[in-house]
Amino acid sequence: MKFNYSPAPNYRSALSTKRIMLELLLGLLVVYAFSLYYYATHFGTPYLMQALIIMAVSVGSCVLTEVVWALANKKNVISYLTGSFPWITGVILALMMPISIHWYAVAISAVLCILFGKLVFGGFGQNIFNPAAVGRAVIFAAFTGLTTADIVTSATPTTVMASTYSWCVTDASMVSALLDSVGGLQNLLFGFYPGALGETSALLILIVGVVLAIRKVIDWRVPVVYIGSVFVLTSVMALYKGMGMWYPVYHILTGGLFFGAVFMATDPVTTPTSAAGRVIYALGCAILTVLIRVKANLPEGVLYSILIMNACSPMIERVCDCEQIKGLKTSLITFACVAVLGLGSGVLAIHAVEPAKKPEPKPEPKPVTVNKDSKFVQDFKATVNGSTDNGDGSITYAISCEGYAVMDHDGEPNELEITVKDSAVVSVKVVKAMDTEYIGDRITDADFREQFVGLTLEDLEVEALSGATISSSSVLKAVMTALEQ
Amino acid sequence: MSLFKGPMRTHLNGHKDLTEHGEVVSLNPSKVSIPLFAGADTNPEILVNVGDEVKVGTKIAQFSSRFVIPVFSSVSGKVEAIEDQLHQSLKKVKHVVIASDGKFTKESNPTIDYEKASKEELVDFMMNAGIIGCGGAGFPSYVKYKFAKDVEKLIINAVECEPYITSDYKTVELHFDEMLLGIKAMQKMCEPKEVLIAIKKSHPELIQFVNEKLNGEKDIRCVSVPDVYPMGWERTLVYELTKKRYDKLPAEVGCVVNNATTAYMFGKAMTTGEPIVSRMLTVSGDGVKEPKNVEVPVGTSFHEVVEACGGYTGEDMVVCFGGPMMGGTVTTDAVSVERQNNALTVLKKQAIDEVACLRCGSCSDHCPSGLQPVRINQAAKLKDNERLGKLRVDKCIECGMCTYVCPSKIAVTENVRRAKRAYMMANAKK
Incomplete structure (x- = not known):
């Protein structure tokens, strides 16, 4: 025995x-x-x-x-x-x-x-x-x-937010553009978007977290305080900047906050041991996450905040070394101080951030026009090679006119046939376009040629082909010559 | 449970069904060894000599240096020896060995009618009858009443929060009338606004029984409390019933707390004159063949008690006097039952698979004193006495909670206990 x-x-x-x-x-x-x-x-x-x-x-x-x-x-x-x-x-x-x-x-x-x-x-x-x-x-x-x-x-919602929107968007159309680009807030909740392997589905992590907390695998305080504080802090920032409630929701649903709060910040080894200590620790994580996101403009606030707070754990533990009932006041005061500090620095941080601006719409390039006084029109020489009376009062002139090919490398002039009736243009036909392929030879385009129809010597002015002002001038000179006949 | 502190208590599997509804067996030992032990006081005045004839209730010794605590014979017969024997505290203590004649002839001790007696007379009677706290601590009860004033609540503790133990329940069930008499006398002694009999809500039949018996009593009522450990600890119980915390004694928040069995012993002493000579003892655990409650004369050896319950179930045993949470273990079963023992828990030795502390903080969350055992262990490892003081290691009541909840199966309580001793000794040297 x-x-x-x-x-x-x-x-x-x-x-x-x-x-x-x-x-x-x-x-x-x-x-x-x-x-x-x-x-x-x-x-x-x-x-x-x-x-x-x-x-x-x-x-x-x-x-x-x-x-x-x-x-x-x-x-x-x-x-x-x-x-x-x-x-x-x-x-x-x-x-x-x-x-x-x-x-x-x-x-x-x-x-x-x-x-x-x-x-x-x-x-x-x-x-x-x-x-x-x-x-x-x-x-x-x-x-x-x-x-x-x-x-x-494609880019994750946090990188989009950080790089394009600087974590501060007030313009309503930009907000909807941002939310559309990530598939809406509900998509952020369900997690059908690219990101870190396990960090996307906030809803699933929440469910797993609740189960683990009930089974006493993790301490419920850390995720509740962490996510809750990020929500409160970003709500205040949203109010301050006049952003909607989508802003705090976006903050808590993205950037692996749920994953970090449930699976990493709760790691017992690297967090303070007392309940009060953990609450202060989680609050610190929340404040740092928001500050890193908004002010350092990094997508990964969660990771670094947890690492920094890990380093602070021994300090928090020493603050919380006491009989827990009697030390409750100390813990509460510490918590309140950290909270006020966090709120203050959060508002300051967002105050300093310029709201993302809509990119300025690009001014439509002003169309270049050519007329009688245009430089090339005056320089180019046009030769009338012959004329045909069409019998209906209109005359067609065959005209060759110098263009870009002549100016550039002494090439051939463009050859055109221009029909005129009662001092107004009836049609412009390009017989030979000698200017640069795909650029100058676009003078054959019907849209371009039809601009001339009905014009007289007085109001002769057309929109030049973009990138082919010289060739356009060449045609205008030819038309001008025909009208002068 | 709140954000900044843990629940400070937990539900644990009580195994109360092993003994709660069984029969009570009375023991008739041929010999008793009554220990002369009263905490720090080791110098009793011995009133009998070897060879003297004694009766049940004969005063055989008295402590009086700190508190007055008389010790009585539990059987009638002849004093065989007065010698040093191993005590529950694992120290050698003087025992009075009495051979029983089996007749249980009773000494004629004085009785008292509480309705006629004054408060002072009742306090003196309580002192002379040797009424001590029967819940395990053995603190002399009269002290609580001697200085009682402005009492709001008299709390009768029948919570029985340790696993396995049901002796208070059995006492309430079998000796209710005497207990009620004791309660009424206590009521007169401290004049509270109300008397509360606290029973765990997981025992509805007992609560119903008490309520029926109390029918028509003014100012005395039965309250149910959550089935958590350590609900029966004075502090936890007072907080549960008043939502107030106190620094040293419950009197600070107007409470007097006494165990139900203590009230019964007092009631019995008032009517029959018989002091605490025998008591209800729960013998339970997976190490004993027939768990049951037994009525044993003080001084009966553990061995005899276990034999009366069918003996041990194995060869490798852990024997605790009290419950498994706070009860100390003995290295032999040749030790005697004391007045304040409420149970004998016999368990099979379990292998413990200890791993490294993962700093989960469960011990700090559950400590009913609000201490941080994990931090105390760290400070003790570093021999940081100043920090141990800051962590109030001296406030540990050794309830065993931290070891119970530790998922890494570390003997946290034992480490804290050692840290506390080291801290106290270092402070005493200063």
């Missing part, structure tokens, strides 16, 4: 870290499944394969890096891996990748993020920065151009 000494309590809940990680993985795979469906149905098999390759390379590289690390440190590989969960990082990293990224870039960033994001700090539970975010930052810093040649997608 053995009576074990075992300090109280001798009772444990069923929830384990392994189960938390398993359920998180399932949640991520649901999001990935949507992504596969979208690329398979909207783009076809090569895109589906590319999405599979990205996932395989990312997870494979993460796991392999940890295997090598475990071997190098003479640890049991299996038990090391089951307590370290590299596949979670791998899956999150893959879901943050744009579909066009080259697998080579994925592999490099996966190795770097596991090594420098996690292992060098002492492995699971010790790292300061969210490893997947580190990996994504590596891509941003070094591999944005490294894409797969035959995979092409």
